[in-house]
Amino acid sequence: MLLGCRTFLVFATLTLPVWAQSKVEFEVASVKQLDKSLDAKQQDLSFLGTGGKPFKIVGTRVTLTGTFKVFMTAAYGVKDYQLAGLPSWAGTLRFTMTAEAPGDQQPTQEQVQAMLQSLLVDRFQLKIHRDSKEMPVYHLLQVKQVGTFKNAAATEPFSWKLSQEPGGMLRSKATGESISDFVQLVGVSSDRPVIDKTGITGPIDYDILIYQKEGMTPDDVSHAIIDAVKDQLGLKMEAARDRVDMIVIDHVESLSAN
Numbered sequence: 001m002l003l004g005c006r007t008f009l010v011f012a013t014l015t016l017p018v019w020a021q022s023k024v025e026f027e028v029a030s031v032k033q034l035d036k037s038l039d040a041k042q043q044d045l046s047f048l049g050t051g052g053k054p055f056k057i058v059g060t061r062v063t064l065t066g067t068f069k070v071f072m073t074a075a076y077g078v079k080d081y082q083l084a085g086l087p088s089w090a091g092t093l094r095f096t097m098t099a100e101a102p103g104d105q106q107p108t109q110e111q112v113q114a115m116l117q118s119l120l121v122d123r124f125q126l127k128i129h130r131d132s133k134e135m136p137v138y139h140l141l142q143v144k145q146v147g148t149f150k151n152a153a154a155t156e157p158f159s160w161k162l163s164q165e166p167g168g169m170l171r172s173k174a175t176g177e178s179i180s181d182f183v184q185l186v187g188v189s190s191d192r193p194v195i196d197k198t199g200i201t202g203p204i205d206y207d208i209l210i211y212q213k214e215g216m217t218p219d220d221v222s223h224a225i226i227d228a229v230k231d232q233l234g235l236k237m238e239a240a241r242d243r244v245d246m247i248v249i250d251h252v253e254s255l256s257a258n
Helices: 002-015 068-076 109-124 177-186 218-232
Strands: 028-033 056-057 062-065 095-101 127-143 149-151 159-165 169-177 194-196 203-211 235-251
Touching: 028 109, 062 109, 068 095, 068 109, 068 235, 095 109, 149 235, 169 177, 177 194, 177 203, 177 218, 203 218, 218 235
Parallel strands: 127 194
Antiparallel strands: 028 095, 056 062, 062 095, 127 235, 149 203, 159 169, 169 203
C-alpha cells in the first residue's frame, strides 16, 4: 500500500502543470515610471471597460499601465478600498509594465496576477499581509426594472460617453459595461465602499442625466451622481456594515529608490 502511494505521488508530481511546479514569474519584465502623473484630486477611471480583466494579453506579451494602486488591485484582484497602508504616491505616480510570460501558451488573467505579485516584490520591495475588517458600506440593490438600465447583448462592445445636455445636465451613457465596472464607478462618487448586490452577471447598458450647475462643489457633484443612479436606474444604495477582506502593505519603496 505504501509503495502504491509513493508511485501515485511521483506520477502526480510529473503531471503537474509547469505553473504549479515553480515560482510564478515573468520571463522578462520592464517597469517604467511615466513622466505624467495624476493630480491628487483626479479620479483614476482606467478600470472602465476592463470588466475585471485589467491586463492586456496578446500571446505571451502582457502590458499594464496605471498607478501603483492600479497595479495592486490588478495583482490581488481587489478593489482600492481593500488596500491599507498605501504610500502617498500610490494614486498619483503612473507606471507602465511590459512583460513576457514563460512558455508558448497565452497565460490567463489569474496566472498573470501571480506573476505581477512576484514582480511587485522584486521591483517595489513589497511586503504585505492579509487581514479583514468590518466597515460601513453601501449594498447596491436593483429594486425595479427600468429602460435606462438593462442587460446588454453579449457581443455588444463597451463604450462610455459623457456629453453636455441643455439645462445644465450632463449625460452619462454606457453600453456593454460590466456590472463590476459600473459598481466601481458608482463607488468613486460615494462616501463609502459600494458592494454589488444586484445579482446581475452580464454586461449592462445605462443612460442617465446628472444635474450640474456652475459653482457646485465636488461633494455636490458626487451627490448629484448618486441621486441620478438611484432615481433613474431603479437602483438602491442601502447603508450596511460588512466584513471586507484587506491587503495591508507593510513595506513598499518607490521605483526610483531601487
